[in-house]
Amino acid sequence: MRRLDPMTRLAVMLTTALLARPAAVRAQPMGDITALRREVVAGVLARAREQERMGRALDAEGSYHDALVADPASLDAAIGYARLLRARGHRDEALATLRSLPPRALADDAALTTLAEVWVSFGRGDEAVALLRDRARGPVGWRALATLAARQGAFAEALAAARRVVDGGDASRAAGLTVRALTQLSAELDVVRRPPPGTTAALRRWLADDRAEPRGW
Helix, strand or coil: CCCCCHHHHHHHHHHHHHHCCCHHHHCCCCCCHHHHHHHHHHHHHHHHHHHHHCCCHHHHHHHHHHHHHHCCCCHHHHHHHHHHHHHCCCHHHHHHHHHCCCHHHHCCHHHHHHHHHHHHHCCCHHHHHHHHHHHCCCHHHHHHHHHHHHHCCCHHHHHHHHHHHHHCCCCCHHHHHHHHHHHHHHHHHHHHHCCCCCHHHHHHHHHHCCCCCCCCC
């Protein structure tokens, strides 16, 4: 059977959802089409998850895709579709699906953090950090950025994010300890990358001295 184009499929899904309502409800003004779209997406996502639980991965993949057709900004649909694409070896298509999400799909820090975690699961920690760096707006996103940047070894960026959490009003002991720990890590890393003047020359002389013996090792 010929697969319908996305707009036709969307029209069919919306019509089906409308006709599934009781007659008394259908007789009322339809109201906001956005609400009907949300209803369709919720139903299709529920079907996709049930299909996954039953081991029907291909059917679930198709249902997640249908949910994306109904609402291209559905983060849950995009993540489910991308996950199943990757499981079938279509990694590039999965990544393209996630990258094509419209801005309204990431309207808050919770959504940004969820997508960042998905990027990490795909081995794209750099994209996760970049996403949060560019778009996090509050403590939820800044905490996630601090954690991910620290995992990447980017302690200076992690420290900057942690400080934003504290400056934003988080006076908890955990937040303070995080800032102090990252401050120390950043300082130690800076010393390793840019040792004080004369340190490198002194170390070379020490290593070149055949008589030098490790002390206290």
